[in-house]
Amino acid sequence: MSDFGGDLRELYQEVIFDHNRNPCNFHAMADATNTAEGYNPLCGDQLTVYLRTEDGLIADVSFVGHGCAISTASASLMTEAVKGMPVAQAEALFNDVHAMLTQTKPQGRDFGKLEVLAGVREFPARVKCASLAWHTLHNALVAARETAQTE
DSSP states (O other), X not given: OOOOOHHHHHHHXXXXXXXXXXXXXXXXXXXXXXXXXEEOTTTXXXXXXXXXXXXXXXXXXXXXXXXOHHHHHHHHHXXXXXXXXXXXXXXXXXXHHHHHHHSOOOTTOOOGGGGGGGGGGGSGGGHHHHHHHHHHHHHHHTTOOSOEEOO
């Protein structure tokens, strides 16, 4: 039986819809130090993540693209979460969010607003939508040249 109750499900839907309608940090960044492309071939979600790093910190982060509500909301929440964060900490957060989306919530991690993304586990076909922005962030952090995919 699921531990994702009705109140949490309503919060999940509200946050997803809000971040889809009004995504945070949704713009191209001319002075980005790192960029990465992401693509989900199953549903056609596409995005570009822009990072500007300074002294080991993510000084600024943004994204552009198109996709479903979950994909856009996840990217918006991601940019809010990692802005100002040390690069190494953002990479650790990527790993923990991936685990939360695909397995169970890592113990001892306070996800804050990102906690609502745990609701995606209730819809296995949508996990890849929620994880695309995070895989793209990872590629930007490590300066990978290939397009991030969820397949």
